Amino acid sequence: MIKVVIIGAGNLATHLYRNIQKTQGLELIQMFNRNSQHLDFVGNPELIASKIDDIKEADIYLLAIKDEALADFALEFPEFDGLVAHCSGSENIECVSRFENYGVFYPLQSFSKERPVDFDHIPICLEANSEKNLDFLKQVAKKLSDQIFEVNSSQRKALHLSAVFVNNFSNHLFALAADYCEQNGLPFDILKPLIKETVDKIDSLPPFSAQTGPALRKDQKTIEAHLEMLDDNRKKIYTILTESIQKLHGKEL
Amino acid sequence: MIKVVIIGAGNLATHLYRNIQKTQGLELIQMFNRNSQHLDFVGNPELIASKIDDIKEADIYLLAIKDEALADFALEFPEFDGLVAHCSGSENIECVSRFENYGVFYPLQSFSKERPVDFDHIPICLEANSEKNLDFLKQVAKKLSDQIFEVNSSQRKALHLSAVFVNNFSNHLFALAADYCEQNGLPFDILKPLIKETVDKIDSLPPFSAQTGPALRKDQKTIEAHLEMLDDNRKKIYTILTESIQKLHGKEL
Numbered sequence: 001m002i003k004v005v006i007i008g009a010g011n012l013a014t015h016l017y018r019n020i021q022k023t024q025g026l027e028l029i030q031m032f033n034r035n036s037q038h039l040d041f042v043g044n045p046e047l048i049a050s051k052i053d054d055i056k057e058a059d060i061y062l063l064a065i066k067d068e069a070l071a072d073f074a075l076e077f078p079e080f081d082g083l084v085a086h087c088s089g090s091e092n093i094e095c096v097s098r099f100e101n102y103g104v105f106y107p108l109q110s111f112s113k114e115r116p117v118d119f120d121h122i123p124i125c126l127e128a129n130s131e132k133n134l135d136f137l138k139q140v141a142k143k144l145s146d147q148i149f150e151v152n153s154s155q156r157k158a159l160h161l162s163a164v165f166v167n168n169f170s171n172h173l174f175a176l177a178a179d180y181c182e183q184n185g186l187p188f189d190i191l192k193p194l195i196k197e198t199v200d201k202i203d204s205l206p207p208f209s210a211q212t213g214p215a216l217r218k219d220q221k222t223i224e225a226h227l228e229m230l231d232d233n234r235k236k237i238y239t240i241l242t243e244s245i246q247k248l249h250g251k252e253l
Numbered sequence: 254m255i256k257v258v259i260i261g262a263g264n265l266a267t268h269l270y271r272n273i274q275k276t277q278g279l280e281l282i283q284m285f286n287r288n289s290q291h292l293d294f295v296g297n298p299e300l301i302a303s304k305i306d307d308i309k310e311a312d313i314y315l316l317a318i319k320d321e322a323l324a325d326f327a328l329e330f331p332e333f334d335g336l337v338a339h340c341s342g343s344e345n346i347e348c349v350s351r352f353e354n355y356g357v358f359y360p361l362q363s364f365s366k367e368r369p370v371d372f373d374h375i376p377i378c379l380e381a382n383s384e385k386n387l388d389f390l391k392q393v394a395k396k397l398s399d400q401i402f403e404v405n406s407s408q409r410k411a412l413h414l415s416a417v418f419v420n421n422f423s424n425h426l427f428a429l430a431a432d433y434c435e436q437n438g439l440p441f442d443i444l445k446p447l448i449k450e451t452v453d454k455i456d457s458l459p460p461f462s463a464q465t466g467p468a469l470r471k472d473q474k475t476i477e478a479h480l481e482m483l484d485d486n487r488k489k490i491y492t493i494l495t496e497s498i499q500k501l502h503g504k505e506l
Contacts, residue, residue, distance in 0.1 A: 091459075106315055112454075147446070148323070157478075165487075166426060170451060171454075173334070175414040179461070180415055186411065190378075190402055191415055192455060196452060205365075208431065211424055213421030215421060226414050227281070229410065
């Protein structure tokens with residue numbers, strides 16, 4: 001059994017807790033957070049620690065804390081033999097380099113406390129300070145998911161940035177459309193099948209080939225009609241994304 | 254049995270053909286296109302017509318042709334008793350107003366020839382020149398889908414524009430991310446579970462509430478680090494969408 005300690009009490013820590021608890025071959029021996037009240041989702045109070053000196057010996061420590069807290073926490077953290085891995089998409093591996101065995105364990109997904117997320121197919125991006133530690137991280141990650149990737153710090157940052165585009169920004173486009181539907185007395189539900197098809201399509205076609213719409217067709221009449229219907233903010237977004245589609249497809253405006 | 258003639262041979266005509274053929278209570282009696290070679294997907298050659306004078310009497314004519322061809326085609330089309338409905342998201346109902354019975358039959362979905370689409374849950378937006386004709390359109394549409402909406406021409410245009418945001422523009426964000434992943438030696442597949450979660454979330458949370466990320470958190474350090482990693486085009490998109498998220502959430506930059 002591989003003994004695991006999770007540091008943190010946020011969304012990711014919560015989901016790691018739920019998934020590691022039910023995973024064969026991993027034994028969750030402790031959840032650490034300075035404010036133990038934030039660990040109220042932990043069923044067994046014996047698992048909870050809130051003082052650094054109480055942290056137990058384990059095979060792996062997963063630091064699921066905020067990016068800005070990582071550097072300071074790493075300085076305070078006791079020196080154990082176990083591997084210390086941070087879970088951040090945007091921090092370098094070096095921020096945990098004062099330990100003998102260290103690495104990165106970054107699950108690429110959007111976590112919210114209220115939505116259960118099954119780790120089975122979540123990409124887990126791994127990096128470590130040695131081959132031996134990388135192998136060990138793989139061994140741990142493979143018990144949780146069938147999507148394991150070896151990703152260096154600069155690639156991980158590129159992924160984290162890509163995630164902003166595909167997750168934060170596309171969600172914002174949905175929010176703008178929902179708001180616009182409401183202004184026009186239309187239920188947002190009416191757009192949901194289209195949104196689902198947009199995403200289902202990426203399984204059979206690369207998004208470049210799946211592109212459709214007035215921007216790609218250079219349908220200037222429709223583009224102008226659309227621009228007239230929009231407020232300034234949406235007009236700016238419409239213009240820039242239309243230009244960007246035409247650039248990516250090699251048709252300059 | 255309601256007799257149906259489909260005009261056109263594009264993506265929408267193809268999908269209407271496939272779905273109407275298998276729908277109880279609807280009898281597809283003809284497929285019309287000036288160039289009959291484009292109707293090669295039609296199994297039974299007796300269903301095919303390419304001369305306007307050969308068009309048969311039917312209960313409903315679905316004009317699944319390009320927006321820019323609609324006005325001219327409507328002028329040439331013979332006067333039948335059957336209802337003439339166009340299928341465009343952006344054209345007014347008036348472009349078919351020279352007929353006695355007319356309307357709009359707009360299925361809100363993204364159709365590509367190679368991907369089968371089941372109409373069962375596709376929103377069909379209806380408009381007609383009379384209550385009687387609207388009832389008839391509803392009767393037809395309900396045989397195909399359980400998502401029927403009465404939508405006027407200005408609402409339909411708003412929907413069509415919203416579709417550009419949620420479908421064309423979010424697909425383009427996926428394409429930009431795919432391209433960026435490739436530049437960084439990463440497979441696009443690694444982002445797919447995140448994209449799916451982004452969309453699955455809209456079933457349980459309105460997109461406004463599902464928003465996460467550095468823009469919403471006003472995490473200026475991450476925003477600046479991201480901007481430094483991007484080319485000019487992506488930088489513009491990142492900046493404008495970040496500002497837009499902050500505006501929508503009431504936090505002006």
